[in-house]
Amino acid sequence: MSSTEEWPAEWLRGVLELCVLRILADGPTYGYEISSRLATGGLGKVKGGTLYPLLQRFEASGRVDIEWRPGEGGPGRKYYVLTDQGRAALEQMSRRWRAFAEVTEQILEGTAKSEERS
Numbered sequence: 598m599s600s601t602e603e604w605p606a607e608w609l610r611g612v613l614e615l616c617v618l619r620i621l622a623d624g625p626t627y628g629y630e631i632s633s634r635l636a637t638g639g640l641g642k643v644k645g646g647t648l649y650p651l652l653q654r655f656e657a658s659g660r661v662d663i664e665w666r667p668g669e670g671g672p673g674r675k676y677y678v679l680t681d682q683g684r685a686a687l688e689q690m691s692r693r694w695r696a697f698a699e700v701t702e703q704i705l706e707g708t709a710k711s712e713e714r715s
Contacts, residue, residue, distance in 0.1 A: 603641055615694055616640065617651060618660070618687040621679040625664060628652065628675070652677055660686055 613635075620626065620634050628648055635643050655661040660683035664676040679687070703709040 609640060609643070612640070612694075613643065613647070614651060615687070615690045617648070617655075618679065618683060618690065621661060621677055621683065622687055625676040625678045627677070631677070655683065658682075 616635060616638070617631060620631050626634075628645065631652075632643050632645070632648055635641075652661065655677070656663060660680060662678045662680055664678055665673050666676055667673050700709070
């Protein structure tokens with residue numbers, strides 16, 4: 598994909614939760630860093646209006662805890678910490694995503710198993 602081309606919004610909505618959980622599995626981090634890692638990883642820029650509500654839902658569901666840390670010469674930052682529940686969700690979602698991606702790839706390659714072909 599070229600650097601000026603964007604992924605379809607529906608695709609990003611489908612993978613954002615899983616990708617953010619995976620980034621949080623590397624350790625506590627803050628919103629801007631998560632957004633930067635998503636962009637660097639190739640998903641493109643994820644706006645705060647998309648990312649922060651997702652992080653709030655993670656907090657409400659017990660997938661993350663919040664830590665406030667003082668800033669170095671600036672305001673403090675809210676760090677998101679993956680909980681055991683969040684790790685379990687990441688593990689389950691990763692397994693399901695891989696199975697889904699495999700089925701999708703088989704369909705795209707024309708090798709999907711079918712009981713009946715037209």
